[in-house]
Amino acid sequence: MKPSAVKPSAVNPSAVQSAGAPGRSLADFTVELDVYSGPYEWLLALIMKDELEIFEIPLRELVETYLTSHGSGERPHSLERDTDFVSSAASLVLLKSRTLSPIFDAEPEAEEEALTPDQLAEKLTGYLRIRRGAESLRERFAANAGFYPTAQTVQPRPGRLKIRTERLEAAARRALSRIVEPPVRHLGPITVTVQELAALIRTSLARGPVSFEVLVRDMDRLHSAVAFAAALSLAHEGRLRLLQTEPLGPLTLEAPA
Amino acid sequence: MSEPPTPAPATPAARIEAVLLVSPRPVSEAALKSAAGLSDSELRDAMGLLGERYSPRESGIVLRRVAGGYQLATNPVCASAVERFREESRPAPLSNAAHEVLSCALYLGPLTRAEISAARGVNSDAVVRGLIERGLLAETGSDRESPGAPALLDVTDEFLAATGATSREDFAPLDSLVGPEELARVRERVGAAETGSEQEPATPEES
Numbered sequence: 001m002k003p004s005a006v007k008p009s010a011v012n013p014s015a016v017q018s019a020g021a022p023g024r025s026l027a028d029f030t031v032e033l034d035v036y037s038g039p040y041e042w043l044l045a046l047i048m049k050d051e052l053e054i055f056e057i058p059l060r061e062l063v064e065t066y067l068t069s070h071g072s073g074e075r076p077h078s079l080e081r082d083t084d085f086v087s088s089a090a091s092l093v094l095l096k097s098r099t100l101s102p103i104f105d106a107e108p109e110a111e112e113e114a115l116t117p118d119q120l121a122e123k124l125t126g127y128l129r130i131r132r133g134a135e136s137l138r139e140r141f142a143a144n145a146g147f148y149p150t151a152q153t154v155q156p157r158p159g160r161l162k163i164r165t166e167r168l169e170a171a172a173r174r175a176l177s178r179i180v181e182p183p184v185r186h187l188g189p190i191t192v193t194v195q196e197l198a199a200l201i202r203t204s205l206a207r208g209p210v211s212f213e214v215l216v217r218d219m220d221r222l223h224s225a226v227a228f229a230a231a232l233s234l235a236h237e238g239r240l241r242l243l244q245t246e247p248l249g250p251l252t253l254e255a256p257a
Numbered sequence: 258m259s260e261p262p263t264p265a266p267a268t269p270a271a272r273i274e275a276v277l278l279v280s281p282r283p284v285s286e287a288a289l290k291s292a293a294g295l296s297d298s299e300l301r302d303a304m305g306l307l308g309e310r311y312s313p314r315e316s317g318i319v320l321r322r323v324a325g326g327y328q329l330a331t332n333p334v335c336a337s338a339v340e341r342f343r344e345e346s347r348p349a350p351l352s353n354a355a356h357e358v359l360s361c362a363l364y365l366g367p368l369t370r371a372e373i374s375a376a377r378g379v380n381s382d383a384v385v386r387g388l389i390e391r392g393l394l395a396e397t398g399s400d401r402e403s404p405g406a407p408a409l410l411d412v413t414d415e416f417l418a419a420t421g422a423t424s425r426e427d428f429a430p431l432d433s434l435v436g437p438e439e440l441a442r443v444r445e446r447v448g449a450a451e452t453g454s455e456q457e458p459a460t461p462e463e464s
Contacts (some may be wrong), residue, residue, distance in 0.1 A: 035352055050382075050383040051383060051387070052352075053352070053354050053379075053383075053384070055379075056352055056353060056354065099379075117447050117448040120447045121443060121444040121447045123378075124443050124447065125435070125440050125443050125444070126376060127376065127377065127378060128435050128439070128440070128443060129364070129431050129432070129434050129435050130357055130360045130361055130364065130365075130376055130377065130431075131357060131360075132434035132435050133360030133363065133364055133428075133431060133434055134353065134356035134357040134359070134360040135356070136428070136429060136434065137356045137359055137360055137363070137420065138350075138351075138353075138356050140420040140421060140422070141350070141351060141356075141419060141420060142350070143421065144418075144419060144420055144421035145333065145336075145347060146331075146333030146334075146336030146347070147319070147321065147330040147331065147332075147333055147418075147421075148330055148331040148336070148339050149281050149282070149328055149329065149330045149331075149418075150278060150279065150280070150281055150329060150330075151281070170395060170396075170397065173395070173396040173397075173408070174389065174395055174396065177389065177396050177408065
Protein backbone atom coordinates (compact mmCIF):
# COMPACT_ATOMS: atom_id res chain seq x y z
CA MET A 1 0.00 0.00 0.00
CA LYS A 2 1.18 3.50 -0.70
CA PRO A 3 1.05 6.01 2.11
CA SER A 4 -1.25 8.98 1.80
CA ALA A 5 -0.19 11.72 -0.55
CA VAL A 6 0.67 15.29 0.20
CA LYS A 7 -0.62 17.72 -2.38
CA PRO A 8 1.99 19.74 -4.26
CA SER A 9 0.64 22.85 -2.57
CA ALA A 10 1.99 21.47 0.70
CA VAL A 11 5.44 22.40 -0.50
CA ASN A 12 6.35 26.02 -0.94
CA PRO A 13 6.01 26.31 -4.72
CA SER A 14 8.18 29.37 -5.09
CA ALA A 15 11.30 27.34 -5.76
CA VAL A 16 9.60 25.18 -8.35
CA GLN A 17 8.04 28.18 -9.98
CA SER A 18 11.33 30.00 -10.12
CA ALA A 19 12.19 27.99 -13.21
CA GLY A 20 9.32 29.69 -14.96
CA ALA A 21 10.07 33.12 -13.55
CA PRO A 22 11.15 36.07 -15.69
CA GLY A 23 14.42 35.26 -17.38
CA ARG A 24 13.26 31.69 -18.09
CA SER A 25 16.76 30.28 -17.90
CA LEU A 26 15.46 26.70 -18.26
CA ALA A 27 13.12 27.46 -21.15
CA ASP A 28 15.17 25.41 -23.63
CA PHE A 29 15.73 22.39 -21.36
CA THR A 30 13.61 19.45 -22.53
CA VAL A 31 13.29 16.03 -20.96
CA GLU A 32 12.44 12.58 -22.30
CA LEU A 33 10.86 10.36 -19.66
CA ASP A 34 8.50 7.40 -19.88
CA VAL A 35 5.64 9.42 -18.43
CA TYR A 36 6.40 12.74 -20.07
CA SER A 37 8.29 14.18 -22.99
CA GLY A 38 8.71 17.89 -23.54
CA PRO A 39 9.90 21.13 -21.96
CA TYR A 40 11.06 20.89 -18.34
CA GLU A 41 9.03 23.98 -17.42
CA TRP A 42 5.84 22.32 -18.62
CA LEU A 43 6.69 19.26 -16.57
CA LEU A 44 6.88 21.46 -13.47
CA ALA A 45 3.57 23.11 -14.39
CA LEU A 46 1.84 19.73 -14.82
CA ILE A 47 3.13 18.57 -11.44
CA MET A 48 1.97 21.78 -9.75
CA LYS A 49 -1.48 21.38 -11.32
CA ASP A 50 -1.78 17.77 -10.10
CA GLU A 51 -1.94 16.50 -13.69
CA LEU A 52 1.18 14.38 -13.23
CA GLU A 53 1.84 12.42 -10.09
CA ILE A 54 5.20 13.26 -8.59
CA PHE A 55 5.98 9.69 -7.57
CA GLU A 56 5.95 8.68 -11.23
CA ILE A 57 8.74 11.10 -12.10
CA PRO A 58 12.19 9.43 -11.95
CA LEU A 59 14.10 12.32 -10.37
CA ARG A 60 17.47 10.65 -10.68
CA GLU A 61 16.96 10.24 -14.41
CA LEU A 62 15.82 13.85 -14.60
CA VAL A 63 19.00 15.09 -12.93
CA GLU A 64 21.16 12.84 -15.10
CA THR A 65 19.47 14.24 -18.21
CA TYR A 66 20.33 17.76 -17.08
CA LEU A 67 23.94 16.82 -16.30
CA THR A 68 24.32 14.98 -19.61
CA SER A 69 23.08 17.94 -21.57
CA HIS A 70 25.74 19.96 -19.73
CA GLY A 71 28.57 17.89 -21.07
CA SER A 72 27.32 17.08 -24.54
CA GLY A 73 28.94 19.95 -26.36
CA GLU A 74 26.11 22.37 -25.91
CA ARG A 75 26.81 25.78 -24.49
CA PRO A 76 27.81 25.59 -20.83
CA HIS A 77 25.05 26.20 -18.37
CA SER A 78 25.01 29.61 -16.77
CA LEU A 79 25.17 29.90 -13.03
CA GLU A 80 21.62 31.25 -13.05
CA ARG A 81 20.39 28.25 -15.04
CA ASP A 82 22.16 25.75 -12.80
CA THR A 83 20.81 27.50 -9.73
CA ASP A 84 17.29 27.44 -11.08
CA PHE A 85 17.57 23.76 -11.88
CA VAL A 86 19.02 22.84 -8.49
CA SER A 87 16.33 24.88 -6.77
CA SER A 88 13.44 23.32 -8.69
CA ALA A 89 14.90 19.79 -8.52
CA ALA A 90 15.38 20.12 -4.75
CA SER A 91 11.74 21.11 -4.42
CA LEU A 92 10.71 18.10 -6.48
CA VAL A 93 12.76 15.83 -4.20
CA LEU A 94 11.10 17.39 -1.15
CA LEU A 95 7.66 17.09 -2.71
CA LYS A 96 8.24 13.45 -3.67
CA SER A 97 9.59 12.53 -0.26
CA ARG A 98 6.60 14.18 1.44
CA THR A 99 4.23 12.45 -0.95
CA LEU A 100 5.72 9.09 -0.06
CA SER A 101 5.79 9.78 3.65
CA PRO A 102 2.64 10.00 5.77
CA ILE A 103 4.22 11.96 8.62
CA PHE A 104 2.58 15.27 7.66
CA ASP A 105 -0.95 13.93 7.76
CA ALA A 106 -1.94 13.60 11.38
CA GLU A 107 -5.30 11.87 11.10
CA PRO A 108 -4.37 9.07 8.68
CA GLU A 109 -1.29 8.44 10.83
CA ALA A 110 -3.49 7.97 13.86
CA GLU A 111 -5.66 5.66 11.79
CA GLU A 112 -2.67 3.65 10.63
CA GLU A 113 -1.38 3.32 14.15
CA ALA A 114 -4.64 1.64 15.02
CA LEU A 115 -4.16 -0.99 12.29
CA THR A 116 -3.32 -4.45 13.50
CA PRO A 117 -0.75 -6.47 11.55
CA ASP A 118 -3.59 -8.52 10.11
CA GLN A 119 -5.43 -5.42 8.91
CA LEU A 120 -2.24 -4.01 7.44
CA ALA A 121 -1.56 -7.30 5.66
CA GLU A 122 -5.10 -7.22 4.30
CA LYS A 123 -4.63 -3.72 2.91
CA LEU A 124 -1.24 -4.55 1.43
CA THR A 125 -2.42 -7.71 -0.25
CA GLY A 126 -5.45 -5.85 -1.59
CA TYR A 127 -3.20 -3.20 -3.10
CA LEU A 128 -0.86 -5.87 -4.47
CA ARG A 129 -3.76 -7.48 -6.34
CA ILE A 130 -4.88 -4.11 -7.73
CA ARG A 131 -1.31 -3.46 -8.83
CA ARG A 132 -1.12 -6.80 -10.64
CA GLY A 133 -4.48 -6.07 -12.25
CA ALA A 134 -3.05 -2.77 -13.46
CA GLU A 135 -0.04 -4.56 -14.97
CA SER A 136 -2.27 -6.98 -16.86
CA LEU A 137 -4.37 -4.04 -18.09
CA ARG A 138 -1.23 -2.34 -19.40
CA GLU A 139 -0.49 -5.41 -21.49
CA ARG A 140 -4.06 -5.57 -22.81
CA PHE A 141 -4.07 -1.88 -23.74
CA ALA A 142 -0.76 -2.34 -25.59
CA ALA A 143 -2.00 -5.46 -27.41
CA ASN A 144 -5.18 -3.71 -28.54
CA ALA A 145 -3.69 -0.36 -29.57
CA GLY A 146 -4.03 0.66 -33.20
CA PHE A 147 -7.62 -0.40 -33.83
CA TYR A 148 -9.47 2.63 -35.20
CA PRO A 149 -13.26 2.32 -35.56
CA THR A 150 -15.09 4.26 -38.22
CA ALA A 151 -15.03 8.01 -37.63
CA GLN A 152 -18.25 8.46 -39.54
CA THR A 153 -21.33 9.44 -37.58
CA VAL A 154 -24.71 9.40 -39.25
CA GLN A 155 -27.11 12.03 -37.94
CA PRO A 156 -30.48 10.54 -36.99
CA ARG A 157 -33.45 11.94 -38.90
CA PRO A 158 -35.63 14.37 -36.95
CA GLY A 159 -38.45 12.53 -35.24
CA ARG A 160 -36.65 9.20 -35.48
CA LEU A 161 -34.30 9.71 -32.59
CA LYS A 162 -34.57 7.02 -29.96
CA ILE A 163 -33.35 8.18 -26.57
CA ARG A 164 -32.68 5.57 -23.94
CA THR A 165 -33.16 7.16 -20.55
CA GLU A 166 -30.25 5.34 -18.97
CA ARG A 167 -27.86 6.56 -21.71
CA LEU A 168 -29.23 10.09 -21.35
CA GLU A 169 -28.71 9.96 -17.60
CA ALA A 170 -25.17 8.63 -18.05
CA ALA A 171 -24.39 11.38 -20.60
CA ALA A 172 -25.77 14.05 -18.27
CA ARG A 173 -23.72 12.67 -15.41
CA ARG A 174 -20.57 12.72 -17.50
CA ALA A 175 -21.19 16.26 -18.71
CA LEU A 176 -22.20 17.66 -15.36
CA SER A 177 -19.48 15.90 -13.42
CA ARG A 178 -16.89 18.12 -15.07
CA ILE A 179 -18.50 21.33 -13.99
CA VAL A 180 -16.91 22.81 -10.93
CA GLU A 181 -18.79 25.78 -9.54
CA PRO A 182 -16.37 28.54 -8.62
CA PRO A 183 -16.58 29.42 -4.93
CA VAL A 184 -18.43 32.75 -4.45
CA ARG A 185 -18.89 32.65 -0.71
CA HIS A 186 -16.33 35.42 -0.26
CA LEU A 187 -18.41 37.82 -2.40
CA GLY A 188 -20.88 40.03 -0.60
CA PRO A 189 -23.95 41.63 -2.22
CA ILE A 190 -23.02 44.11 -4.92
CA THR A 191 -24.36 47.46 -3.74
CA VAL A 192 -22.85 49.85 -6.26
CA THR A 193 -22.94 50.24 -10.03
CA VAL A 194 -20.30 51.25 -12.55
CA GLN A 195 -22.49 54.21 -13.54
CA GLU A 196 -22.56 55.56 -9.97
CA LEU A 197 -18.79 55.47 -9.64
CA ALA A 198 -18.29 56.85 -13.17
CA ALA A 199 -20.36 59.86 -12.09
CA LEU A 200 -18.18 60.21 -8.97
CA ILE A 201 -15.00 60.09 -11.09
CA ARG A 202 -16.33 62.72 -13.49
CA THR A 203 -17.18 65.00 -10.55
CA SER A 204 -13.68 64.56 -9.11
CA LEU A 205 -12.05 65.26 -12.47
CA ALA A 206 -13.88 68.58 -12.70
CA ARG A 207 -11.47 69.79 -9.99
CA GLY A 208 -8.39 68.55 -11.86
CA PRO A 209 -6.31 65.35 -12.11
CA VAL A 210 -6.89 62.89 -9.31
CA SER A 211 -4.88 59.94 -8.03
CA PHE A 212 -6.72 56.63 -8.14
CA GLU A 213 -5.38 55.82 -4.67
CA VAL A 214 -6.86 59.04 -3.30
CA LEU A 215 -10.12 58.36 -5.08
CA VAL A 216 -10.61 54.92 -3.50
CA ARG A 217 -8.98 55.70 -0.14
CA ASP A 218 -12.24 55.41 1.82
CA MET A 219 -13.78 52.66 -0.31
CA ASP A 220 -13.99 48.97 0.49
CA ARG A 221 -12.58 46.31 -1.86
CA LEU A 222 -15.77 45.94 -3.90
CA HIS A 223 -16.17 49.70 -4.43
CA SER A 224 -12.47 49.96 -5.39
CA ALA A 225 -12.86 47.23 -8.00
CA VAL A 226 -15.99 48.83 -9.46
CA ALA A 227 -14.28 52.25 -9.44
CA PHE A 228 -11.42 50.76 -11.46
CA ALA A 229 -13.91 49.26 -13.92
CA ALA A 230 -15.62 52.66 -14.19
CA ALA A 231 -12.27 54.37 -14.84
CA LEU A 232 -11.43 51.85 -17.57
CA SER A 233 -14.86 52.35 -19.11
CA LEU A 234 -14.48 56.15 -19.15
CA ALA A 235 -10.98 55.84 -20.60
CA HIS A 236 -12.31 53.56 -23.31
CA GLU A 237 -14.96 56.15 -24.16
CA GLY A 238 -12.29 58.89 -24.29
CA ARG A 239 -13.70 60.80 -21.32
CA LEU A 240 -10.50 60.57 -19.25
CA ARG A 241 -6.83 59.62 -19.58
CA LEU A 242 -5.06 57.09 -17.40
CA LEU A 243 -1.46 57.96 -16.56
CA GLN A 244 0.95 55.43 -15.06
CA THR A 245 4.69 55.94 -15.37
CA GLU A 246 5.67 52.38 -14.51
CA PRO A 247 3.94 49.00 -14.22
CA LEU A 248 2.04 48.75 -10.92
CA GLY A 249 3.01 52.35 -10.13
CA PRO A 250 0.66 55.14 -9.01
CA LEU A 251 -2.31 55.65 -11.35
CA THR A 252 -3.50 59.15 -12.13
CA LEU A 253 -6.79 60.06 -13.79
CA GLU A 254 -7.10 63.31 -15.72
CA ALA A 255 -9.58 64.85 -18.05
CA PRO A 256 -8.72 64.62 -21.76
CA ALA A 257 -7.02 67.61 -23.32
CA MET B 258 -37.24 2.04 -73.84
CA SER B 259 -36.23 -0.77 -71.47
CA GLU B 260 -36.80 -0.61 -67.70
CA PRO B 261 -33.69 0.01 -65.55
CA PRO B 262 -32.52 -3.24 -63.92
CA THR B 263 -33.87 -3.78 -60.40
CA PRO B 264 -31.01 -4.05 -57.89
CA ALA B 265 -30.69 -7.44 -56.24
CA PRO B 266 -31.82 -7.49 -52.59
CA ALA B 267 -28.99 -7.08 -50.08
CA THR B 268 -27.69 -10.26 -48.51
CA PRO B 269 -27.76 -10.62 -44.70
CA ALA B 270 -23.98 -10.18 -44.60
CA ALA B 271 -24.22 -7.00 -46.68
CA ARG B 272 -26.86 -5.52 -44.38
CA ILE B 273 -24.81 -6.27 -41.27
CA GLU B 274 -21.69 -4.88 -42.96
CA ALA B 275 -23.53 -1.63 -43.70
CA VAL B 276 -24.81 -1.25 -40.15
CA LEU B 277 -21.37 -1.93 -38.67
CA LEU B 278 -19.77 0.56 -41.05
CA VAL B 279 -21.83 3.47 -39.78
CA SER B 280 -21.55 2.61 -36.09
CA PRO B 281 -18.56 4.00 -34.21
CA ARG B 282 -19.45 1.76 -31.26
CA PRO B 283 -19.74 -2.02 -31.01
CA VAL B 284 -23.23 -3.22 -32.03
CA SER B 285 -24.87 -6.00 -30.04
CA GLU B 286 -26.26 -9.12 -31.70
CA ALA B 287 -29.80 -8.08 -30.75
CA ALA B 288 -29.36 -4.66 -32.36
CA LEU B 289 -27.87 -6.24 -35.51
CA LYS B 290 -30.74 -8.71 -35.83
CA SER B 291 -33.28 -5.95 -35.32
CA ALA B 292 -31.65 -3.52 -37.77
CA ALA B 293 -30.97 -6.10 -40.49
CA GLY B 294 -34.17 -8.13 -39.94
CA LEU B 295 -32.37 -11.44 -39.39
CA SER B 296 -32.96 -14.63 -37.46
CA ASP B 297 -30.38 -16.14 -35.11
CA SER B 298 -29.12 -18.59 -37.70
CA GLU B 299 -28.95 -15.97 -40.47
CA LEU B 300 -26.94 -13.72 -38.15
CA ARG B 301 -24.58 -16.58 -37.25
CA ASP B 302 -23.98 -17.47 -40.90
CA ALA B 303 -23.51 -13.84 -41.88
CA MET B 304 -21.00 -13.19 -39.09
CA GLY B 305 -19.03 -16.25 -40.18
CA LEU B 306 -18.90 -14.90 -43.71
CA LEU B 307 -17.82 -11.44 -42.56
CA GLY B 308 -15.21 -12.97 -40.25
CA GLU B 309 -13.56 -14.59 -43.27
CA ARG B 310 -13.90 -11.48 -45.44
CA TYR B 311 -12.28 -9.27 -42.80
CA SER B 312 -9.46 -11.64 -41.94
CA PRO B 313 -6.54 -9.72 -40.37
CA ARG B 314 -4.17 -11.44 -42.78
CA GLU B 315 -5.77 -9.99 -45.90
CA SER B 316 -7.85 -6.96 -45.02
CA GLY B 317 -7.14 -3.47 -43.78
CA ILE B 318 -10.44 -3.66 -41.92
CA VAL B 319 -11.04 -6.27 -39.25
CA LEU B 320 -14.14 -7.52 -37.49
CA ARG B 321 -13.79 -7.32 -33.71
CA ARG B 322 -15.98 -8.83 -31.03
CA VAL B 323 -15.65 -6.38 -28.14
CA ALA B 324 -17.75 -4.72 -25.43
CA GLY B 325 -20.70 -7.03 -25.91
CA GLY B 326 -20.99 -6.54 -29.66
CA TYR B 327 -19.30 -6.43 -33.05
CA GLN B 328 -17.23 -3.61 -34.46
CA LEU B 329 -15.47 -2.90 -37.74
CA ALA B 330 -12.09 -1.29 -37.11
CA THR B 331 -8.88 -0.73 -38.99
CA ASN B 332 -6.25 -3.45 -38.84
CA PRO B 333 -3.50 -2.47 -36.36
CA VAL B 334 -0.85 -3.28 -38.98
CA CYS B 335 -2.22 -0.30 -40.93
CA ALA B 336 -2.24 2.01 -37.91
CA SER B 337 0.74 4.09 -39.01
CA ALA B 338 -0.90 4.82 -42.38
CA VAL B 339 -4.13 5.85 -40.65
CA GLU B 340 -2.23 8.09 -38.23
CA ARG B 341 -0.29 9.75 -41.06
CA PHE B 342 -3.52 10.33 -42.99
CA ARG B 343 -5.26 11.83 -39.97
CA GLU B 344 -2.11 13.78 -39.08
CA GLU B 345 -2.35 12.63 -35.49
CA SER B 346 -0.25 10.46 -33.26
CA ARG B 347 -1.41 7.49 -31.25
CA PRO B 348 -2.83 8.55 -27.86
CA ALA B 349 -0.18 8.66 -25.14
CA PRO B 350 -0.07 5.45 -23.10
CA LEU B 351 -1.79 5.60 -19.73
CA SER B 352 0.28 6.15 -16.61
CA ASN B 353 0.79 3.51 -13.91
CA ALA B 354 -1.62 5.46 -11.69
CA ALA B 355 -4.29 5.40 -14.42
CA HIS B 356 -3.92 1.63 -14.84
CA GLU B 357 -4.30 1.18 -11.09
CA VAL B 358 -7.47 3.31 -10.99
CA LEU B 359 -8.94 1.32 -13.88
CA SER B 360 -7.98 -1.90 -12.12
CA CYS B 361 -9.85 -0.69 -8.99
CA ALA B 362 -12.95 0.16 -11.05
CA LEU B 363 -12.81 -3.10 -13.00
CA TYR B 364 -12.35 -5.43 -10.04
CA LEU B 365 -13.94 -3.52 -7.15
CA GLY B 366 -16.39 -1.26 -9.01
CA PRO B 367 -18.72 0.45 -9.13
CA LEU B 368 -17.02 2.44 -6.38
CA THR B 369 -16.57 6.04 -5.25
CA ARG B 370 -13.53 8.27 -5.68
CA ALA B 371 -12.83 7.94 -1.96
CA GLU B 372 -12.86 4.15 -2.20
CA ILE B 373 -10.43 4.26 -5.12
CA SER B 374 -8.12 6.53 -3.14
CA ALA B 375 -8.40 4.24 -0.11
CA ALA B 376 -7.58 1.14 -2.18
CA ARG B 377 -4.51 2.83 -3.68
CA GLY B 378 -3.50 4.69 -0.51
CA VAL B 379 -3.14 7.94 -2.40
CA ASN B 380 -5.51 10.64 -3.63
CA SER B 381 -6.66 9.67 -7.12
CA ASP B 382 -9.09 12.45 -8.04
CA ALA B 383 -6.89 13.96 -10.76
CA VAL B 384 -6.32 10.56 -12.36
CA VAL B 385 -10.07 9.80 -12.25
CA ARG B 386 -10.78 13.14 -13.97
CA GLY B 387 -8.38 12.30 -16.79
CA LEU B 388 -9.88 8.85 -17.29
CA ILE B 389 -13.42 10.26 -17.43
CA GLU B 390 -12.23 12.71 -20.09
CA ARG B 391 -10.76 9.83 -22.08
CA GLY B 392 -14.08 7.96 -21.85
CA LEU B 393 -12.57 4.96 -20.04
CA LEU B 394 -14.32 5.65 -16.75
CA ALA B 395 -17.83 7.03 -16.12
CA GLU B 396 -20.11 7.89 -13.28
CA THR B 397 -22.85 5.27 -13.34
CA GLY B 398 -24.84 6.07 -10.21
CA SER B 399 -24.46 7.32 -6.68
CA ASP B 400 -23.85 5.75 -3.30
CA ARG B 401 -27.02 6.93 -1.58
CA GLU B 402 -26.08 5.38 1.74
CA SER B 403 -22.94 7.50 2.13
CA PRO B 404 -23.02 11.13 3.25
CA GLY B 405 -23.43 13.40 0.23
CA ALA B 406 -24.35 10.45 -2.03
CA PRO B 407 -20.97 10.42 -3.83
CA ALA B 408 -20.88 9.28 -7.46
CA LEU B 409 -20.08 5.68 -8.26
CA LEU B 410 -17.50 5.08 -10.97
CA ASP B 411 -17.23 2.15 -13.32
CA VAL B 412 -15.39 1.21 -16.50
CA THR B 413 -17.10 1.96 -19.82
CA ASP B 414 -17.72 0.15 -23.09
CA GLU B 415 -14.86 2.21 -24.52
CA PHE B 416 -12.63 0.63 -21.88
CA LEU B 417 -13.75 -2.86 -22.91
CA ALA B 418 -13.13 -2.02 -26.58
CA ALA B 419 -9.72 -0.54 -25.80
CA THR B 420 -8.69 -3.69 -23.93
CA GLY B 421 -10.18 -6.03 -26.54
CA ALA B 422 -12.62 -7.50 -24.01
CA THR B 423 -16.16 -8.64 -24.69
CA SER B 424 -17.19 -8.23 -21.07
CA ARG B 425 -15.75 -8.08 -17.57
CA GLU B 426 -15.63 -11.88 -17.51
CA ASP B 427 -12.79 -11.74 -20.04
CA PHE B 428 -10.40 -10.55 -17.33
CA ALA B 429 -8.59 -12.90 -15.01
CA PRO B 430 -10.17 -12.98 -11.53
CA LEU B 431 -8.53 -10.61 -9.07
CA ASP B 432 -7.66 -13.36 -6.62
CA SER B 433 -5.74 -15.24 -9.31
CA LEU B 434 -3.38 -12.33 -10.00
CA VAL B 435 -1.18 -12.87 -6.95
CA GLY B 436 0.11 -16.28 -5.93
CA PRO B 437 -0.33 -17.66 -2.42
CA GLU B 438 3.43 -17.66 -1.83
CA GLU B 439 3.65 -13.98 -2.56
CA LEU B 440 0.70 -13.21 -0.29
CA ALA B 441 2.31 -15.28 2.46
CA ARG B 442 5.54 -13.28 2.07
CA VAL B 443 3.59 -10.03 2.51
CA ARG B 444 1.92 -11.33 5.65
CA GLU B 445 5.21 -12.53 7.01
CA ARG B 446 6.87 -9.16 6.48
CA VAL B 447 4.21 -7.26 8.42
CA GLY B 448 4.04 -9.88 11.14
CA ALA B 449 0.46 -10.93 10.46
CA ALA B 450 -0.83 -14.34 11.43
CA GLU B 451 -0.55 -16.98 8.73
CA THR B 452 -3.83 -17.68 6.99
CA GLY B 453 -5.11 -21.20 6.60
CA SER B 454 -5.26 -22.88 3.25
CA GLU B 455 -9.00 -22.22 3.16
CA GLN B 456 -8.24 -18.49 2.97
CA GLU B 457 -5.76 -18.67 0.16
CA PRO B 458 -6.83 -16.94 -3.03
CA ALA B 459 -8.82 -18.97 -5.49
CA THR B 460 -7.17 -20.21 -8.63
CA PRO B 461 -8.60 -19.11 -11.97
CA GLU B 462 -10.20 -22.50 -12.41
CA GLU B 463 -11.92 -22.22 -9.05
CA SER B 464 -13.23 -18.69 -9.69
